Amino acid sequence: MKDTMTVDPLIRVRDLSIGFTGRSGITLPVLRNIDVAVRPGESLGLVGESGSGKSTLALAMMGYLKHGLRVIGGEARYAGLDMFALTRRELEGIRGGRLALIPQNSGQSLTPTLRIGAQLSEALRLHSKLPEGEHAVRVVELLEQVRLPDPSAIAGRYPHELSGGQQQRAAIAMALAGEPEALLLDEPTTGLDVTTQAHVLELLRDLAAETGMAMVYVSHDLGAIARVCDRVVVMYAGEAVLEGTTREVLRNPRHPYARGLLASIPKLADARLPLALDGRPPAPGQAGAGCAFVQRCAIAGEGCRTARPELATLPSGARVRCHHADRVGSLPARAPAETGRRVIAESDAILSLGDLSISYARPGILDQLFGRRPTATPTVDGITIALAKGETLGLVGESGSGKSTILKAVAGLLPPAGGRIELAGDGALPPLVDDRRPDQLRRVQLIFQNPDESLNPRQTIAEILAQPLRLYFGLSGEALRQRTEALLESVRLGAHYMDRLPSQLSGGEKQRVAVARAFAAEPDLVLCDEVTSALDVSVQAAVLDLLDQLRRSRNTAYVFVSHDLAVVRALSDRVAVLYQGRLCEIGPAAAVYAAPSHPYTEVLLGAVLEPDPDTAPRLTAADIPERSPPARGCPFQRRCPRKLGPQCDTDMPPWRRGKGGHSIRCHIPHEQL
Amino acid sequence: MAVASIHRRPSFTARFVGVTADITARPSGAIGLGLVTFHLMLAIFGPWLAPYDYKAVDANLILQGPSGLHWFGTDHLGRDTFSRTLLGGREAILVTGIATPIAVLWGGFVGIFFGLVGGKIDDVLMRVVDAFLSLPWILKMLLLIVTFGTGIEVLIPTLAFFYGIPVIRIARAATHDVVARDFVQAARARGHGKMTIIRSELLPNVRDALLVEGAMRWSWMLLAFSSLSFLGFGVSPPTPDWGLMIADARGYMSFAPSGVLAPVLGLSSLIIGINLTADALAKALGIDRAQKAPV
Structure with a gap:
């Protein structure tokens, strides 16, 4: 990297400001005075939370502005060309060829009606000088280059026949068709499973090394950045607040925001809750005359309010936009000492699932005529879990592992194909919501992933919270009002939120309202379905903290579903690992996250990306997509790196019991796991 | 932390003025x-x-x-x-002005209800709706008018009935979009009744689509009314x-x-x-x- 410093930059953004004209006619900036350079072969990370301007900056590098945006000042040059001064035709010659973009959701950027091979040939026709006759060979080469198994078969498939990870690889292959000098990647692995994400990132690393491409990697995920980037720019409210080598930014962040952001990321090795970063970034035009971060900064002085800090170069070469960069080191990077584990009595189970199985297969018309049951393998099978009062059970697994399906069945939204759902003191629950008694319904509440979807956009916050209060407690008038206010207080929102609509709240505030709605019912059990995955990291930490406070004060049990192992670790007492709708491992959180573990747990833990430049993911299992669980044998048989032999294909493995209720379902004896 | 300005849901009049503007x-x-x-x-x-x-x-x-x-x-x-x-x-605006709200109301309610209930009943109903829509409207309408005679008291319910059927479609489609969303799932999981879900979760989200549909139906209905008059089944001379x-x-x-x-x-x-x-x-x-x- 050192020797590249002297080379002329490939991408040079100088004092760039971009903004839009607001309703009042005033220009509101979304990017302010950005100065960034990317040299050939270098990989730069742009990191920040939603609204920080990182994607706008990446798109500006290719001379593209989203509708309504315009350049206020400065310039963006690519290989010396002023990208905003070029004609459309000139831009077409650069974009997609010399400078390629890989968007977040490649599944949507691939044309659904064309085979992968045809789409790649088109990219070759547009962006390479290769004669038509050699396209077929080159297509296979490209697919090979992105490590897709059986490339000639993949070329003949349609996008929907590929898994999310394969689609992303196909999109990368398409970007490589023009043999680009630089690649812009906009959250390329967001939404992929942990193992898939780790594989795609390794691929990008290898490609960068092989081809010598420069990369600009936009992400909110510092773990991913740590893996692929040489240098990082931390964005906040449209400004670059910190720029430095990946190692320096992650190890010794010299800006209070970067430090807070790092502290708010849950770590796999740390069972404590991450430290929340309070407040929210200013909206465009609201940053004021001083430092944009001043409202949330713990070390801000009077000067920070009035004067905007300049981007200053530190002795190490890093650049930081802070008046007090020397004092950042005094900020806490970790949560205060252990908040004290709660003691959970083993005896009184609040929820027990007995051999629960769920099938999405519906009987066909002939089966119905002859009264036959559907014969397909159930999506979820053999789930036996007991949850104690006040306990938090984490459910982890990749997409399609049946985590959310189990929650839906417990909530009564999906009828199970077999097995029992028992609630303490109520016996077996009727399978469907319609047959459950109001009191049974009240005791089990559900919080959804995305508050934009789970809150009715046409209801005020007061109306949203009144729904459960009216239904379960028959409250009205003044009593209802008081209770609503108390609920808002309990989730750290004030009474002034009552008359607002969800669209007027930030993501974190919306999720707090969703939490308050669940707790309005005074439930014994709250089902949390990926409740933090739609939120920014700093907001996620605050919501996790809130959930922790609420369970402590009310002794509520949680089933906490997430694909993020570090988040599950931070909140759960016990963890269950699911693969293809079957339990692989269950036990106390500390035991599950340590050896011995199920081969699948090992694969999952190995793929977790940490915001640490020195850890590399351990990728042991092949990244093959699975559509449905195998009919016989171990559910993990097709991908297991430690497969013993034919017995894994034919026999369901036995439960191997360890200490403290730690059980692993594997043919390999407990001692060797 | 910055004190946010007080946001309030716009009142009906404020919204009406806003939309008109x-x-x-x-x-x-x-x-x-x-x-x-x-x-x-x-x-x-x-x-x-x-x-x-x-x-x-x-x-x-x-x-x-x-x-x-x-x-x-x-x-x-x-x-x-x-x-x-x-x-x-005058006559056309009076008749269609009464028939349009009736058509939107009944078609909208039926559409929302079956959109929520779904399943087999919904499938069967939609095939009936398809069958109705496949017949030329003038034929259906003439049949009723020939049977019951002309005059406002026949024309209003006839137009309201036939023009409510396509509204079912629109209301059902709009409802399907909303029903799949998590806040309806949340209301179902809490155990609210169907009518509560329709009233407080679905209707506010389907209302706008119905309003636009109503405006469109009104123009179709005017055309239909004038066509009937042209054929001699609408108003009677010398009106x-x-x-x-x-x-x-x-x-x-x-x-x-x-x-x-x-x-x-x-x-x-x-x-x-x-x-x-x-x-x-x-x-x-x-x-x-x-x-x-x-x-």
Whole structure:
């Protein structure tokens, strides 16, 4: 990297400001005075939370502005060309060829009606000088280059026949068709499973090394950045607040925001809750005359309010936009000492699932005529879990592992194909919501992933919270009002939120309202379905903290579903690992996250990306997509790196019991796991 | 932390004013709303504005061309075409003005209900709706009118019934979009009854689509009413009506074209006005009407 410093930059953004004209006619900036350079072969990370301007900056590098945006000042040059001064035709010659973009959701950027091979040939026709006759060979080469198994078969498939990870690889292959000098990647692995994400990132690393491409990697995920980037720019409210080598930014962040952001990321090795970063970034035009971060900064002085800090170069070469960069080191990077584990009595189970199985297969018309049951393998099978009062059970697994399906069945939204759902003191629950008694319904509440979807956009916050209060407690008038206010207080929102609509709240505030709605019912059990995955990291930490406070004060049990192992670790007492709708491992959180573990747990833990430049993911299992669980044998048989032999294909493995209720379902004896 | 300004849900009047302002801010919307308002005013104040009595027959003035006295000439009975055109929309606006809300209400309710319930009942109902829609509307309508006779008391329920059926489709489609969302799932999981879910979760989210659909149905219904009048099943003479006027005057079109042109102008300007308003309303409410093709 050192020797590249002297080379002329490939991408040079100088004092760039971009903004839009607001309703009042005033220009509101979304990017302010950005100065960034990317040299050939270098990989730069742009990191920040939603609204920080990182994607706008990446798109500006290719001379593209989203509708309504315009350049206020400065310039963006690519290989010396002023990208905003070029004609459309000139831009077409650069974009997609010399400078390629890989968007977040490649599944949507691939044309659904064309085979992968045809789409790649088109990219070759547009962006390479290769004669038509050699396209077929080159297509296979490209697919090979992105490590897709059986490339000639993949070329003949349609996008929907590929898994999310394969689609992303196909999109990368398409970007490589023009043999680009630089690649812009906009959250390329967001939404992929942990193992898939780790594989795609390794691929990008290898490609960068092989081809010598420069990369600009936009992400909110510092773990991913740590893996692929040489240098990082931390964005906040449209400004670059910190720029430095990946190692320096992650190890010794010299800006209070970067430090807070790092502290708010849950770590796999740390069972404590991450430290929340309070407040929210200013909206465009609201940053004021001083430092944009001043409202949330713990070390801000009077000067920070009035004067905007300049981007200053530190002795190490890093650049930081802070008046007090020397004092950042005094900020806490970790949560205060252990908040004290709660003691959970083993005896009184609040929820027990007995051999629960769920099938999405519906009987066909002939089966119905002859009264036959559907014969397909159930999506979820053999789930036996007991949850104690006040306990938090984490459910982890990749997409399609049946985590959310189990929650839906417990909530009564999906009828199970077999097995029992028992609630303490109520016996077996009727399978469907319609047959459950109001009191049974009240005791089990559900919080959804995305508050934009789970809150009715046409209801005020007061109306949203009144729904459960009216239904379960028959409250009205003044009593209802008081209770609503108390609920808002309990989730750290004030009474002034009552008359607002969800669209007027930030993501974190919306999720707090969703939490308050669940707790309005005074439930014994709250089902949390990926409740933090739609939120920014700093907001996620605050919501996790809130959930922790609420369970402590009310002794509520949680089933906490997430694909993020570090988040599950931070909140759960016990963890269950699911693969293809079957339990692989269950036990106390500390035991599950340590050896011995199920081969699948090992694969999952190995793929977790940490915001640490020195850890590399351990990728042991092949990244093959699975559509449905195998009919016989171990559910993990097709991908297991430690497969013993034919017995894994034919026999369901036995439960191997360890200490403290730690059980692993594997043919390999407990001692060797 | 910054103190946010107090946000409140806009009241009904505030929203009405806001949407109206949004409609008139678009040239097409302003023209459309202007035309509709103009026609409504005519329907109300027409009798005071008309220069002649609409049923005053004068054998000396049969089929005259436009003149200073008779701007649009006279018809085959010597009646003033201008006066009759001014009044020609009253009956149509009255009948369709009552029938449209009824159609939207019943079609909307049925559509929302079956959109929520789903399953087999929904499948069967939609096939019945398809079957109904596959028949030419004029045939269905004539059948009822021939059976029960003409007159407002038959026309209103007939139009309301037949034009409610396509509304079922729209309401059901809009409901399906909403039902899949998590807040409806959340309400179901809490154990709310179907009627509560319809009232507080679905209706507020489907209402805008129904409003736009209602505006569109109104213009279709006006066309249908005028067609019935043209065929002689609408209003009875001597009441002036655009459809009837066109039917009466078309025989003399070659030498007295103003007799046809005047009612055509009246009818088409109202329908164009409604369509422009409906489109602007859809844009103001943020509904993409291109996605939901009219049935």
